[in-house]
Amino acid sequence: MSRLFGSVRARATLAATLVVAVALVAAGAAVLLSLRSNLLGEAGTQAERSARDVATELAVGTPYADLSLDVDDRPVQVVDEDGTLVAASDDLERITGTGVETVEPRPAASPDGTGDAGDTDDADDDDDAGEPLEAGEIGERTTVSDGSATIDGDTEDYRFAAVPVKTEDRGRLTVYAGAPLSAEHGAVNTALTVMLIGFPVLLAVVGWVTWLVTRRALRPVEGIRREMAAITASEDLARRVPVPGTHDEVARLASTTNETLAALQTSVERQRRFVADASHELRSPIASLRTQLEVAAAHPELLDLDGAVEDTVRLQHLAADLLLLARLDAGERPADARVDLAALAREEAGGRAGVSVREDAGAAGGVTVAGSRGQLGRVLANLLDNAQRHARSAVEVSVRRDGDLAVVGVADDGEGVPEADRERIFERFVRLDAARSRDDGGAGLGLAIARDVAVRHGGTLTVHDARAGGALFELRLPAA
Template sequence: MTSLLALGVVSAWLVIDAQNRLGNGAAQVARERVAAIVQLLNTGAAPSDLPLLVRDSAYEVIDRTAKRVITCPGLRHGAFAPADGYKGGGDSVSVLRPGDVDLAMPESTGCQRTLGRDVEITETRVHVATDTSGDSKYRIFGAAVVDESGQAALDSVRVTLLAGVPVIALLIGAIAWFAVRRSLRPVEAIRSEVAEIGAHDLSRRVPAPDSADEIAKLAETMNTMLARLDAAVTRQSRFTSDASHELRTPLASLRTQLEVLLAHPDRLDWRDACRNALLDVTRLQDLVGDLVLLGKLDNAGPERFTPVRLSEVVESCLSGRQGVRAGIEGDPTVLGDRGRLERLLRNLVDNAQRHTRTGVEVTVSTVDGVGVLAVADDGPGIPAADRERVFDRFVRLDDGRARDDGGAGLGLAVVAEIARAHGGTVEVADHDGGARLVVRLPLARS
């Protein structure tokens, strides 16, 4: 429908424009002839002088009574002047029929080549222009033959377009329909595959065509998204399983202590039982707090950070701690959330203090335009094979140690997520005689 409308509009415009050009050529010639005759009459020439003064021109002059004064060529029946005669105005198109013109008449001298000899045997369309002499005695009509061959060609084009435009539009529509259907086959394949992929079957991928076009890019993007979803669902499932396990242990311990205390109140020291129960509640509270923070970091969108000086974060976190040394070089300022940056440093220091022998060292510096926060200890260190895994959730490298000492394995995972949320990174760097964890954060622009 759209192609039909567009072709129709364009075709109509072309025909109208060609018709206007065809008519304008004859109109211009007719107006020039009228203007030349008016100029002669205005300069004192009489209408009877016009055959001698005007050559190769077709015209008719009438007086106030609409009586023909002179004409060229000789007209038997028809006339250039309209029926209303002197009062008529404006251009018009007249048709000279066979018998209207007699080229053998004396008045036709000089007009043969203007109208053509075929005017006696065929209909001839002429454009007629009109004007009035300066003294208003005469009305002059000038005529010019409309190009019949051009008009015939235009009429032929008009008929052809009227018949051809619907056919061409239908052909274009059919070609476009088949082309679109063919080009959208990969899209349909992608759609049907996505429709069959369920939440528990994210390992499947959509077919990617070899066309190297936008559809291929769409399939690649869909597969990348499915891979991310698959990884996220797997991580979430593992996280849920680990979290339920970690929550179950302190809850079971707390319930057991309370049940034993209620069953044997005279055999247990209620103060020791409450103290142990408080430890389990504290462990639960810390674990839930870490889980809530990780959930917020996982679902956090773009945040509005403010400039934070890392030296102030170190001073706040290390205040009152024993066995921790601080070294500040350059005092870098980063964009971030001060509370979460303090949480990041506390987790790093807590982890280092659990494994160190003599003490922990915290350093702040600026390296290659990046703020660097490093925490080092002189403990047993972290094996090279575990330096990436240590930042996963619920990972404890020493599975045999007590949970009271080792925690739930979320501390470094929280560190990694906070660093990522701030556009930074965290890694285990090479360090002799212990572990050294380095956080790199982009500096705030001044």
């Protein structure tokens, strides 16, 4: 059960069904209340109409015996101001809701049935009981109440309307007339029965349709999940998840997943190449150093101490480069210190033969950036090492300001870099001169480290043609 309701499809179906159920209950209750209110209002209108018809007859002096009390077999009572029943419908056996439960009239009438002919001129005494009325006038206010009545053995619920009337010879009378509520009860019960039967069916249809639509909508997601599980099990990052042709959120999810897989594949392949190349680069100095040590162990007089030291230094530099690249790949954030690039350039160029530093007039006060002084110094050192390695005679370092950017250029007068290789030289373990020895050419990590550091500092490192005909490496960083 927990697994069933743990699925998106089940939760969506349940939520949709509950929302529709609440809406149906609210709408059904509103319909029933409105229907009952309208039918009760109509019954009240009918009862008032019947009561006013009888009140009109009383107002013109119609005797009790001649009143139209049995129209449509509806209960009618005429009560005097003392609460005595003076006229009632024939066959009325029981009544409630009017305040007068007697059904046998006891009129205080004269023998001719015209009512008490006593003195009724004192209208003020009669008017104290309710709405002031003149003789022969019917009251405007109607009192409505609910009750029941039994007529000729049939008992029903009624809505009663009470209408006051003032007569000349019989004083103030009240006419109670009822209209049956059977139509209201029948309509409400029918509507309730239809709702009780129809609502569950409608909810079942809503749930079934939501289940089908959700399953169809989530089918591509299940395909993506299965493919991702297969990729995880097989560790084959070359595989891709299926992209549905719906151009919706699921399709965009699949496309993003494939982009993530592609980036992950590139990263893993790059990491594998890096490990392989690092192992290859470490093998040569280690093998050379081991050979020298083995020879020295057997023949101490043949020990090449300078070569051993050189191989050890090369191993130290390579290990430092690999450690820095590992930290950069791990996302290490550079320090947020203020670095004067002009001062840093003079410091790195000091002691290097054939290297000059040129500062533009706008940079006389120093060009400052935010970052790690150590890492930026490593960038300049790598660029200078590369320039000296390829220069014929001179290397020039320039520092200038270009808008919001600080620009450091390192130019040599060598052969330059072919345009087709200007991006490849920034890859790790890449050396364009295949004939160059490893000792002279390095491991091919200097420019890769320089670009990675530049990117980590929010800048760029590119190569162009220098004015002297060699290569010009430009480091552009946001100025502080």
